[in-house]
Amino acid sequence: MKEVFILTSYYPPEIGAASNRIFHLANGLQKHNFQVSVITPLPNYPTGKIFEPYKRKFKVSTIENGIKIYRLWIYATNSKNKFIRLLAMLSYSFSLMWFFLWNKIPQTVIVQSPPLLVAFTSMLLLKSKKRKLVLNVSDLWPIVGVELGVFKKNFGYELLEKIERFNYRKADLVLGQSEEILSHVTSLIPQKEAFLYRNYPDFEPPEIEFSNSDENTIKLVYAGLLGVAQGIYKLCQELDYNNMEFHIYGSGSEQKKIEQFISNNKELPIFYHGELKRNDLHDKIIKHDAAIIPLQNRIYGSVPSKIFEYARLGLPMIYFGGGEGEQIIENLELGWAVKPNDYTGLNNVISEVRNLKIDLKSKAKIRETAYEKFDFETQLNRLEKLI
Structure with a gap:
């Protein structure tokens, strides 16, 4: 049985795409006869406070679904102050260094990035000729940081660029959730072995339901983080x-x-x-006519995992974010795409969707596309051959 460590900054019971991505990867590998261990901080996202019952603990080790979970100390915060956030990342990096010092690390390690500094710590300390390091890149920092207005192109940005390149160079294999991520990586490090690893869901969806709203009303749903990047407050207005x-x-x-x-x-x-647990959420949102996936700005390299999750639920989507996600929606006929910040265009599309009167047949077609194009097992079988 091959042993693999997964190093991540997010893992259930935390919510969000990052924790779901690693959770499905860990469980998928475990079912494929890998001996999987996950190293992650004490759960704190998105509140910035350590969850109960993990408070006042330095480390918690458990076995969940046959997977060994090591939860390490972190200075938890959700502060917008970049120095405080840096302190949080460094605290987890120090916990990792302590863990590496006292624990045997297997030959195969999967490292989640971002955060860049956490990934850098892992790539720096774990690189050896005998060990295979797999870097799972879900967002292109520091580029995303500039696009979101987190920081400007200055000395700090140049330093993060050097860290980014270091991480790519030291990786034996780079996983990217989008074609844009893989193109960026190979533009910096030519001939780097890279693999497209989408955040496909791995769950049994509930039976498709028809909306109980009247014919002249559309029930639109959003489910996820209520952050600045998603812009739900602006959307309400x-x-x-x-x-x-x-x-x-x-x-x-x-x-x-x-x-x-x-x-x-x-x-x-x-x-x-x-906020609901994932299974309960699926039972609720499947009753709506359509889901909206908004981004305030087009983020290079980003493909929201909600696309694949909602498709598996058979839920038509209105994509309001541009980029590669827009192409997926349009090419596979999963819904409608509107350019970011075009609220007039968005309202016109919603009116169009209302007039279409979405039925069970159209929802079933979307689910069939998800089964064919977004199959978790098929993707995992391909990845397994590389690690």
């Missing part, structure tokens, strides 16, 4: 609510602003339902 309901699930930095907006505009059909 810009939507045309003529014959439409907007349902929101999730949590994040904009949650209080969204709740206040709903409270101040009780005449609008906006409904915030809080």
Whole structure:
């Protein structure tokens, strides 16, 4: 049985695409007769506070579904101050260094990036001729940081670029969630072995349901992080609510602003339902007519995992983010694409969707496409041959 370590900054019970991605990878490899261990911080995302019952602990080790989970100390925070966030990343890096010092590390290690500094610590300390390092790149930092306005192109940016290149060079294999990520990596490090590893879901979807709304009303749903990058607060302000309901699930930095907006505009059909566990969420959102996947700005290299998850649920999508995700939606006829920040175009598309009267047949077609194009097992079988 081949042993593999997965080093990540996010893992359940934390929510979000990053934790789901690593969770499915770990469980998939375990089912394929790998001996899997996961090293991750004490759970704290997205609240920035250590979850109960992990508080006041330096390290927690458990076995979950046959997988050994090592949860290490971190200075937890969700502060927007970049120095405090740097401190958090360094604290986890120090915990990793301590872990490497006292534990035997197997020949195959999968390292999640970003955070860049955490990945750098792992690539620097674990590189050896006998060990195979697989770098799983889900976002292109520091490019994404500039696009999101987190920092500017200065000395700090140049330093992060050097760290990024170092990580790519030291990796024996780079996994990228998009074609854009792989193109970027190979443009910096030609001939680097790279593999397209999408964040395909691995769950049994509930039975497709028809919306119980009347024929003249569309039920639109958003489920996920309520952060600045998603722009749900702005979306609440810009939507045309003529014959439409907007349902929101999730949590994040904009949650209080969204709740206040709903409270101040009780005449609008906006409904915030809080945060649900994934299976419960699937049972709820499948009842809607369509889902919206928004991004405030087009982010190079980003392909939201919601595309693959909603397709498996058979839920038509309105994609509001541009880039590679837009191409997937249009090429596979999974829904409709609108350019970022074009709220007039978005409202026109919603009106178009309402007039189409989405039925069970159209939802079933989307699910069939997901089974054919976004199959987790097929992708994992290909990856297994490389690691």
